[in-house]
Amino acid sequence: MGNLNVSVISNPEFLREGKAVYDFLNPDRxxxxxxxxxxxEKIKKEIYKIYEYFLKKQIPIIFTNLETAELSKYSSNAFLSVKISFINEMAMLSEKTGANIEDVSKIMGFDHRIGNEFLNAGLGFGGSCFPKDTLAILNIGKNNDCEMSIVNSTVKFNDDLKDILIKKIKNKLGSVKGKTISILGLSFKPETDDIRESPAIKIIKKLMNxxxxxxVYCPRGMEKTKKELENYSDCIKYCKNEYECAKNSDCLILTTEWEQFKNMDLEKIKNVMKSNYFFDFRNMFSDNENIRNYFHYYPIGRN
Incomplete structure (x- = not known):
């Protein structure tokens, strides 16, 4: 067998889960x-052949060294994670001061230097990419004797946020012990069954503890959650829809912003519940003028 002349390149992907095909066909870079x-030069010629379709669409191709290519992927996801944690921290401050986090986000988003994406307050980031890549950045920093204080604070606050929200629930209900709490949404975001690092799963575990x-009810995340929480089977009931989930519950928590939940009959939900506490941790109903006619309603980042 003769000697092989093999080149190794790094070609990181920047694809969103649930929208990977669209992102692949419409990359920013x-x-x-x-x-x-x-x-x-030889490698560049081969790359231009592979990505000829994108060159015609004038998508920029950036050539760099291996280390920069790898770090650019981690840096992009880490920066978006920072943005998410920042707006969630501002949401907690908004609740204390009487500000409206949704208006704060809107005002910030009009600044072209900031942009309006990833400024929706909620439960924090989850999934397979952001948690993994922020921890990767921290590990790379540690191995290179470089303190990554901003990313470290982002990861810490994202973890702490779940305890902050649990405390909020306890304060409103008095206690959660023995209470029946209904969770709407298990996947870390809508349009996927992925529950990896899902904030909803972390909230559920903390409440059961x-x-x-x-x-619980989720349009797609039920089966994977059953496997993830099989040791908690005595403490959790899986329901066929949002109305069965809400039946006889003391408290309803919306943890994933599925479109299906936006269209649910709020009066029907209220009528099947034992008590009418509703924690909207995705602010899906924050602009609904009738929501407070049915529930003790608590969104994120609004007094």
Whole structure:
């Protein structure tokens, strides 16, 4: 067998779960990392052939070294994670001061230097990418004796946020021990069954650990949650829809912003509940003028 001349490149993807096909066909940029010792011009010609379709669409192709290509992927996700934690921290401050976090987000978003994406207050980030990539940044920093204080604070606040919200629930209900709490949404975001690092799952575990009885419903995340929480099977009931989930519950918590939930019959939900506490941790109903006619309603970042 003869000697093989193989080049290794880094071509990171920047795809959103649930929208990967669209993102693949409509990239903001294409990044290619090339080893410093390789024949760069030859590799560039091959890359241009592969991405000819995108060149015609005038999508920029950025050539760099391997380290930069890899770090650009981690940096992009870490920055978006910082943005999410920042707006959630501002949401907690808004609740204390009487500000409206949704108006704060809107005002910030009009600034072209900031932009309006990833400024929706909620439960924090989850899924397979942001948690993994922020921890990767911290590990790279540690291995290179570089303190990543901003990313470290982002990860910490994202974890602490769940306890802050549990405390909010306890304060309003008096206690959650023995209470039946209904959870709407299990996947870390809508349009997927992915529950990896899902904020909803973390909220559920924390509530069960302090004695709450849990009912859950999610359009797609049920089966994976059953496997994830199989050791909690005595404390959790899986329901066939949002109305069964809400039945005889003391408290309803919306944790994932599925479109299906936006269209649910609020009066029907209220009528089947034992008590009418509703924690909207995605602010799906914050602009609904009738919501407070049915519930003791608590969104994120609004007094």
């Amino acid at each position: 294409i990044v290619v990392g090339i080893d410093e010792n390789d024949n760069k 302090v004695g709450a009885k849990i009912k």
